[in-house]
Amino acid sequence: MQRREFMMSSAAFGAGNGAPTFNLVRWFGLVSACAIIVLAGIAAWSMQRFMTENILARDAETMMLFINSIVQDERAEGYFLGDAPDSGSRHVGDFYGHVGNMPGVLRANTYNLDRRVIWSTDPSLVGRVETYNVELERALGGRPVVESGYAGSHDKPEHASLAEDGTFFVENYLPIWSRSGGPRVIGVVEVYRTPEALAHAIRRGRQMVVAGAVGAGLALYCALFWLIARAARLIEAQQRELITARTLAASGEVASAVAHGLRNPLAAIRSAAELSLDSDPAEQQRLLREIIADTDRLEEWVREYLHYTRAEAVEPEPLPLGPVLERCLAQIAAQCRQRGIEVAVCLAPDLPPCLAEPLLLGQAVASLLTNAVEAMPDGGRLSVEARLKSEIHILVRVMDTGPGMSSMELQSAFLPYYSRKPGGLGLGLPLARQIAQRLGGSLDLMSLPGQGTEARLLLLGAGS
Structure with a gap:
C-alpha cells in the first residue's frame, strides 16, 4: 500500500510538472520593476518638492533680510506707520527705487497694516485693499510666504499679464519689521520675480534627483534580481535533490511495506508446517493443503500488489x-x-x-x-x-x-x-x-x- 501511494503521489507530481507552473524569476522581475518604478517616482517627486521648497524658503529669508535692511538704512518705517507725508519722503522714494530695481523683479507691491496697497510698480493697484489674501495674512503674522508657478496658468487674477506664458516666477510676501518700540510687523512687501539663477539651480537639482532615483532604482533592481535568480537556481537544485531523496526514501518504505505484507502469510505457512511435524497423516494432509493455499494467497497478493504499484488509482x-x-x-x-x-x-x-x-x-x-x-x-x-x-x-x-x-x-x-x-x-x-x-x-x-x-x-x- 505504501508503494502504491508513493507511485500515485509521484505521478501526480510528474503531472504537475507538465502543467503551467509559477515562474518565480519572471513574476519577481515584473512585480519588482513596477514596485521600484512607483517607489522611485514617489521618492523623486518628494525629494524634488522638498528641495524646491527649501531653496525657495532660504531665498525668501535672504530677500526679507535684504529688504528690511534697506528699510532701516533708508529710514522708511514712518511711511508704513502712516506718519506725516513729509516725514522721510526722500527715504521712501529711495526705498521703492531699491525694491523695484532688484534683478528679475516683475512686479512689487507694498502693503500697510490695513492691507492697503500703498505703493506698486503697477500704479493701477495703488489704493486697493486686499480683503481676503491668505498669503498676506500669514506674512502680516511675521512669516515670509513663498509661492511659485508659471505665467499663464492664471491661478490668481493678479497673475494675468505678469510675464510671457510658461515663464517660471516666484511670489514672495516679505514682512517688514520695526525696530522702534520692540520688534513688530509694520507692513508687507510683495515681490514677483523671475530668478534665473534660482530657476537654473532648481532645474539642475531636479535633474540630479531624477538621475539619482533612476540610478538607485536600477541598482536595487539588479541586486534583487540577481539574488532572486540565484535563489531560484538553488530552489530548483534543492527540488531535484528532494525528489531524489523522496524516491530513495520511498524505495525503503516500499521494501519495508512488502516485507511487512509477506510476513503474515509466511507466519501462517510456518505454523502449519510446525503443526504437521507431530500430526497424523490425515492432519498432515490438511496442513499441507493449508500451506499450499497460503502460498497461493501469497503469490496472488504479490501479483496484485505489483499490479497496484503500476496501475492508475x-x-x-x-x-x-x-x-x-x-x-x-x-x-x-x-x-x-x-x-x-x-x-x-x-x-x-x-x-x-x-x-x-x-x-x-x-x-x-x-x-x-x-x-x-x-x-x-x-x-x-x-x-x-x-x-x-x-x-x-x-x-x-x-x-x-x-x-x-x-x-x-x-x-x-x-x-x-x-x-x-x-x-x-x-x-x-x-x-x-x-x-x-x-x-x-x-x-x-x-x-x-x-x-x-x-x-x-x-x-x-x-x-x-
Missing part, C-alpha cells in the same frame, strides 16, 4: 465485508490454533456492502487481526464485530484480551517504525490507518493496561 467499489473478514481470519487460523486463541465473529444481519478496494481493505483488516493475535502469545480471545454505526458508516471492531497499552503507547502506535514486538517493523497500524483514511474512513485504538485493546475501523457504506 482505482476507485473504491461496493464490497461485501463478510468475505473479506473470512479470508483474513483464514490467514490467521493456524496461528490462533497454535496459540490457543478463541475466535468469535459477529456480523450484523443487515450489514450493507462497504465502499472499498479489496486488496487495501484486506491488508488493513489483516494487519489489525495479526496485531491482535501477536498481542496474545499465551492464548486469549479474539472478537471481531461489524455493524452499522450510522446511515453511511460501518464500524468494524477487532478486540483482544492481551496486556493492553498505556496512554504513551497509544500515542505512538500509529507512528511509522514504532513497534513493541521484537523484530517488528512498525508499519502495520500506520498502513492500516492510511488505508482507512484513503477509503474515507478512520482507524482508532482504545486500550487500557491489563484490559486488552480494541481497534475501531470506520468504513463508508456503499450507499453513501
